[in-house]
Amino acid sequence: MDRSSKEKLVGDLHGALLAASCLVVTHQVGLDADEVTSLRRNMRAAGCSFKVTKNRLARLALAGTKFEHLSPMFTGPTAIAFSKDPVAAAKVAVEFAGKNDKLTIIGGGLDATKLDASGVKALATMPSLDELRGKLLGLLQAPATKVAGVLQAPAGQLARVFNAYATKGEAA
Template sequence: MSDYTVKIQPEKVEAINALKADFEGVDNFIFTDYRGLTVEQITELRSKLRETGASYKVVKNRFAKIALEELEKPEVGDMLVGPTAVVISGEEAGAAAKELFAFAKDAPVEIKGGIIGGDVFDNKEMEAYSKLPSKTELIAKLMGTMNAPVQNLVYILNAVPEKFVRTLKAYADSKED
């Protein structure tokens, strides 16, 4: 048996390392097929995603697969088939998913699926995820729910002295007559 070694060209190693740097420390990825998008549409999508704290990067499938494997991310299967671009989102992937699906209504971009928090989602699951309220909205709703009983208690506690003062005033007015 002969020794078989694979030599990877330095520029390919650099490209994989650049992808690893982009993917490192991130748990949220959305994979898309960008076929049919014009340069202007891709630029517009990148701009909209940047507002949500995400980035949009066209990737070479093999390099992306190697980078994800080396970073011990879940296997994405056939999401890395055909022309692929990746939405790389930080902590709040919901906003990026909403923006992407809203953009997909008017443009020929196909969402293949994604990785959210280490879990693999297919297209339909990603669409359902995009319809969920964001973390900030959920916290606001929770705070509103927690605040309502306190507001009611304050109202009731203020109403008792006010009613007592009105009663005393009415009594004083009746004694003056």
């Protein structure tokens, strides 16, 4: 790889890390091409990216980002997963690592917070941003639905009473 290609790679990775809110650092030893393709496909489906990186280039890309303090984690056969969603990259990486022993979670970062492997696994159990938005929307709509039900109940009861009197009058 020539110097200009390395500079472009570092620049692209730096830009992606500036936009990311979650970074997961992994060691991947012995993953074959099909397994990496499967992992990348899962990451893309969740809105994440997965890159096998050269440690020196990754450290250069981390400089000036909120993940700069994670540089010591970049030793050995490193790959990173990152996403704008604070949970998505951790969720996919932990799920894949649970099925495949060749991928090991080393640690990561959530914005400026450093996470160890157990922290990343705990982050993966949290609901995603979209799931939380859906729950919040459901909670906000529930009171309005209940109020509408309460307001309609007396009218429904009156209608049933009138109907009962009408059917009683017809029977007599």
